[in-house]
Amino acid sequence: MEPVLKVENLTKVYQRGTPGKGGTAVNAVRGLSFALMPGECLGIIGESGSGKSTVAKMITRLTDVTEGTILLDGEDITRRRGSRMRDVYQKLQMVFQMPVESFDPRQTLGSGIGESLRNRGMGRKAAGEEVKKLLLMCGLTEEFAGKYPHEVSGGQCQRAAIARAIAVRPKVLICDEATSALDVTVQKEIIQLLNDLRRKQGDGLSILFISHDIALVQQFCDRVLVMYHGEVVEQGNPDEVIAHPQDPYTKRLIESIL
Amino acid sequence: MNRSDIPVRKQKIRRDTTKLRLIVFGTLAGLLILCSIFSKYLCPYDPYLQDLSIAKAPPGSAHLFGTDRYGRDMLSRVIIGSRTSIFSTLLLVAIITVTGTLIGVLCGWHGKKLDTILMRISDIFLAFPGLVFALAVAGVLGGGLHNAIIALAAISWPKYARIARSQTLAQKETTYLQAAVLSGSSTGKIIIRHLIPNIIGPILVTAMLDIGTMMMELAGLSFLGLGAKPPMAEWGSMMSDSRSMMATLPWITFAPGLAIFISVMVFNLLGDTIRDYADPKARGR
Incomplete structure (x- = not known):
């Protein structure tokens, strides 16, 4: 089976100032490679500053790739820009860490969820109907379409953010610390929702789940990558990685929570 | 009475004044604008009709603000002058708000060289004393209301560009x-649907506060003879016309002066109120 998302030798260097003239460079991600199979849920864990979020930003092209290639569904999207990149967002979506901040404070949740639908030529009315369906699918009621992000709780807002992400039926969903800002009980509900969506979509939905919470990754993911200082230090089945960590960093990471 | 009630009640009373002030000053400003739109129909006499037989008449029942040295009714001239003064001020503020915001957003969004170039240009404009530069521009372009607006717009946009950026x-x-x-x-x-609606608040407040200032500066330029040309009725040039006769015919200066005073005050107070209203943190204080 062909991987739906394939990342090869992905590297990110953040430049500050001019190199060679007192400028500094931070190598946030160093030669990362992985493949995400259809229907798979791949976890990426690591401490803050390990480059996890940079990976998400590079794949969604919110930041430029320094080196390496990103293949989505067999297409090279590494250097895509403008309207050709906009087409890619039909297959690739992301759920952000801060649910409330991920919605425009001056627009209703419904307008935010329907934005991608309207951008793809759906009429205002049809998009409104679709938004209601999406909200119900994500465990909210239709009334949430008319609410503003500050009027709802973090968990409800994250449900709306998931509704927005799945509105275009993406093949790949990136969850960048999607549950980290929520309290534990709500976290569980969101994971439940993601699990439901995966079950419904079968092989149609692959998830890249970025988190610093090993226990959550163990529960939810089929496979896990452990990142440390921009590199993958270990990967494999989450149960095995946790039970028999090979890398010294992974050992420390697991010891610190148990 | 419960002790904890006291601060709550105090706060409530203060918040109400903001709303009340907003209504009062908003209505007054609206009246001024309406007056400038319908100025033609509000004038009791033809503001440009000269009648030397009634020249220099003091304020009375026939001519509420008296007449000037050509026998033109001052009240009518002040009313018709509101069209020039208020309308050109609003036009000026609209021009600088729109251009300043667009340039600022472009600089902030695009960054890099474009940002550096445009911001250095705005630095140059900010380094000049405003009215003096406007005098120079108006001097080069020649007099006239259009040129006065261009001159003031040229020196005023950088402020908006800075905020927007x-x-x-x-x-x-x-x-x-x-x-x-x-x-x-x-x-x-x-930029249009998400960014601008989220940054426009402070820009609009600045624009509201600037209406008064711009009105003064426009009247100032006209007073110096670089704005509206006679016989066009404009408050600044009307004051300038009559300043030589201030000692003998004070009402000729008084009428346009009062008009400037009232409109500048109304728009400034409205601007202040909108700032308070837009900033909920300042409201409770």
């Missing part, structure tokens, strides 16, 4: 804009 920089990396990118919105759409 800093606001854009603050908003640029926010998650909701990234989410909009992922929703497949084009850059133009993101």
